[in-house]
Amino acid sequence: MAPHFEEPTQVDPDAPLHVAPKLVAPEPEHCPGPESEQAGTADNCAGCPNQKICASAPKGPDPDIPVITERLSSVRHKILVLSGKGGVGKSTFSTMLSHAFASNPSLTVGLMDTDICGPSIPKMMGVEEETIHVSAEGWEPVWVSENLGVMSVQFMLPNRDDAVIWRGAKKNGLIKKFLMEVRWGDMDVLVVDTPPGTSDEHLSVNSFLKSSGVDGAVLVSTPQEVALLDVRKEIDFCRKAKIPILGIVENMSGFVCPGCKHESQIFRASTGGAKRLAAEEKIPFLGAVPLDPRIGMACDFGESFLDAYPESPACKAIRHVVRRVAEEIGMQGDVLEGDE
Amino acid sequence: MPLENIRHIVLVLSGKGGVGKSSITTQLALALSLQGKSVGVLDVDLTGPSVPRFFGIEESRVRQAPGGWIPVEVHGKQTLSSKQTYGDTGAQGRAANGAKQESEQHAGPLSCMSLGFILSNRGDAVIWRGPKKTAMVRQFLTDVLWPELDFLLVDTPPGTSDEHISLLETLLKQTAHTTQLAGAVVVTTPQAIAISDVKKELNFCAKTGVRVLGVVENMAGFVCPNCSECCNVFSKGGGQVMAQEFGVPFLGSVPIDPAFVMLIEEGVRPRYPKGTVVEGRVLVEREEGVEDKEGLLVDKYRDCSLAPVFEGFVRKLVEEVEGR
Numbered sequence: 016m017a018p019h020f021e022e023p024t025q026v027d028p029d030a031p032l033h034v035a036p037k038l039v040a041p042e043p044e045h046c047p048g049p050e051s052e053q054a055g056t057a058d059n060c061a062g063c064p065n066q067k068i069c070a071s072a073p074k075g076p077d078p079d080i081p082v083i084t085e086r087l088s089s090v091r092h093k094i095l096v097l098s099g100k101g102g103v104g105k106s107t108f109s110t111m112l113s114h115a116f117a118s119n120p121s122l123t124v125g126l127m128d129t130d131i132c133g134p135s136i137p138k139m140m141g142v143e144e145e146t147i148h149v150s151a152e153g154w155e156p157v158w159v160s161e162n163l164g165v166m167s168v169q170f171m172l173p174n175r176d177d178a179v180i181w182r183g184a185k186k187n188g189l190i191k192k193f194l195m196e197v198r199w200g201d202m203d204v205l206v207v208d209t210p211p212g213t214s215d216e217h218l219s220v221n222s223f224l225k226s227s228g229v230d231g232a233v234l235v236s237t238p239q240e241v242a243l244l245d246v247r248k249e250i251d252f253c254r255k256a257k258i259p260i261l262g263i264v265e266n267m268s269g270f271v272c273p274g275c276k277h278e279s280q281i282f283r284a285s286t287g288g289a290k291r292l293a294a295e296e297k298i299p300f301l302g303a304v305p306l307d308p309r310i311g312m313a314c315d316f317g318e319s320f321l322d323a324y325p326e327s328p329a330c331k332a333i334r335h336v337v338r339r340v341a342e343e344i345g346m347q348g349d350v351l352e353g354d355e
Numbered sequence: 356m357p358l359e360n361i362r363h364i365v366l367v368l369s370g371k372g373g374v375g376k377s378s379i380t381t382q383l384a385l386a387l388s389l390q391g392k393s394v395g396v397l398d399v400d401l402t403g404p405s406v407p408r409f410f411g412i413e414e415s416r417v418r419q420a421p422g423g424w425i426p427v428e429v430h431g432k433q434t435l436s437s438k439q440t441y442g443d444t445g446a447q448g449r450a451a452n453g454a455k456q457e458s459e460q461h462a463g464p465l466s467c468m469s470l471g472f473i474l475s476n477r478g479d480a481v482i483w484r485g486p487k488k489t490a491m492v493r494q495f496l497t498d499v500l501w502p503e504l505d506f507l508l509v510d511t512p513p514g515t516s517d518e519h520i521s522l523l524e525t526l527l528k529q530t531a532h533t534t535q536l537a538g539a540v541v542v543t544t545p546q547a548i549a550i551s552d553v554k555k556e557l558n559f560c561a562k563t564g565v566r567v568l569g570v571v572e573n574m575a576g577f578v579c580p581n582c583s584e585c586c587n588v589f590s591k592g593g594g595q596v597m598a599q600e601f602g603v604p605f606l607g608s609v610p611i612d613p614a615f616v617m618l619i620e621e622g623v624r625p626r627y628p629k630g631t632v633v634e635g636r637v638l639v640e641r642e643e644g645v646e647d648k649e650g651l652l653v654d655k656y657r658d659c660s661l662a663p664v665f666e667g668f669v670r671k672l673v674e675e676v677e678g679r
Contacts (some may be wrong), residue, residue: 042486099403099480101372101513102549132514133370133552143551176551178370178515178559183485186516211372211513212402213480214488240620242373245403247478255482270577270588277581281588281611285620308588315547315590 040064080226083194087227090125090202092344095220095232095258099245101211103237104266104304106135107314109208112233114319115337115351117163122203122350125156127193128167129220130210131186132179137169141317146170153198166197183215190219203346211245213252221256230344231259233301236292237267238284243292250296261343262299264336265289267306271328281306299343302336305329357423357497358529361395361504363676365568366522366539368560370552372513374544375573379609380510381409381619383540383672385656386665388430388463390673392505395426398469399492399522400512402481407471409619411652417472423500426466433462435654462653468499485517492521496529513552515559523563537676538566540606544574545593557601568675569606570598571668577611580628585610604675606668612660622648625659633660 042065047057054060055070063069087093096109109126117124128136137143137157145157147170156164168179168189199205207224210216221229232253236246246263253260265288270281286292293300307329313320324330334351341350358364367380380396387394398406407413407427415427437459470481470491483491501507512518530536539560543553553570560567572594576585588611598605614625626641639658647655656662 046486101403102374102544103372106548132516133372133555135371135548135552138548138551176554176558178555178562180515180520180559180562182517182520183488213482214402215484215517218482218484237373239616241377241405241408244405244408244477248403248480251478251480252482255480272579272582272584273586274579274584275582277579279577279580279613281577281613281616283613283616283620285617306588308586308590311546311548311589 079191079195080223083191083223084227086195086197087199087205087224090199090205090227092204092346093207093224093227093229094204094261094340094344095207095209095229096235097209097217097232097249097253098211098235098242099213099247099249099252100236100242103235103242105211105235106130106139106208107310108233108235108264108266108304109206110136110139110314110319111321111333112337112340113163113204113206114321115334116204116206116341117160118321119350120162123162123201124164125199125202125205126163126165127197127205127207128165128169129190129193129207129216131168131181131189131216133210134167134169135314136165136208137167138317139314140165143169143175143317150198154192154196155198164199164202166193187215187219190216191223194223213248217252218256221258229258231261233261233340234263234298235266236263236289237282238265238280238288239282240286242282243286243289246289246292247296250298260298261340262301263289263293264301265303268303270306273308299339301339301343302332304332304336357499357501358507358535360501361507361535363505363537364507364509364526364530364535365537365672365676366509366511366565367542368511368519368539368556369513369542370515370554370556370559371543371549374542374549374553375609376513376542377405377409377510378615378619379540379542379571379573380406380508382615382656382661382665383669384465384506384508385653386662386669387506387508387673388465388653389460389657389662389666390669391461391463392673393432393463393503394465395501395504395507396465396467396510397495397499397507398467398471398510399495399518400510401470401483401488401491401518403512404469404471406467406469406510410465410467411619411622412467413471413477415472417468420500423498424468425500426468427472429465429467430462430651430653431464433651433653435460435462435651435657460657463505464502465653466502468495488517489521492518493525496522496525515555519559523565536565538568540568540672541570541603542573543570543594543597545572545587545590547590547593549589550593550597554597554601557597557603567601567603568672569604569668570594571606572608574611575608580613604671606671607664609661609664615659615661618652618655618659622652622655624648624650624655627660631660633663636663 047053113126148155418425617623624647627638631638
């Protein structure tokens with residue numbers, strides 16, 4: 016086939032979600048999507064071995080969506096943590112956000128890890144060896160403390176280092192299970208950590224959660240343009256998918272040498288960093304968190320950095336960001352334990 | 356077949372994002388080019404392509420020709436002058452190290468292909484599900500008209516999902532002879548969090564039968580430009596331990612060099628505090644207030660402290676790949 020040159024059509028994030036029918040062959044290149052309205056009837060469907068299956072599949076909305084909405088009706092706030100770029104600290108920030116909320120004993124916090132191929136949350140939370148317990152009411156999240164529950168694919172792997180070699184459709188299925196089967200229960204905040212990019216996981220989380228309502232997304236970036244470039248794409252994604260943006264956090268901004276206290280910009284903000292991007296895109300700038308080697312160490316050991324080094328500048332910066340997030344989602348009163 | 360012009364295909368993989376896959380790919384490409392090899396770089400990170408930015412060719416667009424796409428050329432075959440090469444510390448140094456002084460250097464041609472060259476707006480999101488990504492990866496492998504290449508480096512997104520499965524399926528089907536797919540370079544950073552994801556990638560390689568040519572530990576240590584004390588920002592040594600555990604070669608560690616970031620972000624020729632020596636080579640001294648932005652990326656890269664490190668990696672790689 017001759018190469019086609021136009022920008023290929025994008026997935027419509029607004030399309031109502033239907034049940035994906037069971038296919039007999041992989042979707043071909045120009046498949047309109049087995050869940051779409053045109054499934055089985057579009058021009059590209061001619062000759063596809065799945066055509067009949069797609070055409071006769073029920074076209075109603077996914078019957079699982081009301082189940083998810085019901086499950087999550089007792090979860091008051093849902094926050095997505097997104098970034099177009101990998102390794103900027105999405106998971107680190109998600110854990111700190113959860114720890115910070117959970118430091119208030121009157122709040123119950125959930126943390127869901129939708130990074131199927133590279134789950135880091137369990138290790139950062141120090142619960143890597145746990146497995147999921149299944150009861151009559153559903154899957155029980157792994158409880159890190161009395162009021163902080165976690166769910167991740169890592170808990171389901173027979174061996175810790177197993178690769179999860181899954182295509183998109185299979186990942187979507189598991190994310191749906193996380194929302195449908197897990198007994199999140201009565202919860203104040205559910206933080207959803209995502210993998211980098213703008214693909215299956217993001218589209219699915221968004222469409223599954225749409226009817227139960229998402230408070231919004233926190234975008235994480237590092238200061239260099241290489242990372243901001245991908246975060247711009249994520250902003251575009253949020254706008255197209257109609258996910259409210261709570262704001263942007265700049266991580267790893269500045270590094271203070273432990274020897275001479277000289278501050279270096281390891282990841283130099285040659286284009287003004289996240290602050291300028293936030294101003295350009297007219298989204299709130301939630302704050303900048305400096306690079307502190309102890310954050311990475313705390314994550315490696317599965318400890319809460321906020322508890323271990325409450326006096327460090329990085330901890331103060333994080334608490335400031337969390338307070339701003341709480342403001343953005345309209346949580347009342349003193350959310351953080353120990354704030355003056 | 357479009358891949359038949361290519362002698363060796365090397366994948367750059369990592370289970371973790373942001374560990375420097377694209378940065379390592381870029382430097383391997385530059386280092387290979389400096390050894391006179393002809394190099395191609397294919398970026399299959401569809402939702403976050405960074406290769407155009409790394410090579411400073413974000414404005415470039417892919418051209419279409421009968422039968423396929425023409426990759427974007429970073430530089431053609433070059434002869435780089437001997438001036439300003441590392442090891443050259445001015446007239447005195449030259450007199451003393453007359454024998455060591457490098458003569459002119461030949462650089463092989465370098466070209467790139469990325470989805471970034473096709474998007475009309477650099478901030479646009481590419482919102483694709485799996486099948487669409489699969490189709491694009493397949494097209495990148497079958498419809499790009501690469502020139503004669505010694506090496507094709509394939510930069511990948513993090514994870515072990517659609518792009519990776521499609522990439523390997525197509526490559527295993529398309530490659531004419533079994534040695535064409537030389538193997539993979541696996542990138543990690545030293546922290547345990549990154550290592551645990553990268554172990555998954557090593558298991559992916561084992562499962563799919565891809566040979567691991569070596570592990571590179573990136574961001575290992577940061578030398579404070581003020582006091583020259585090395586600080587392990589993301590801890591240290593994890594990459595080597597992991598390579599031993601899995602019985603795969605360890606290529607080496609790469610420290611964080613702010614001068615390299617400056618080179619990529621702003622095109623400034625790397626300069627260092629007086630007396631900086633890397634791998635036995637004296638680096639060019641920094642002068643206050645002077646920023647040199649002239650010249651090709653590959654020429655400027657020769658002055659970077661990481662260039663000698665990557666020269667070593669590439670020597671090992673070429674030996675590993677061609678020695679079979």
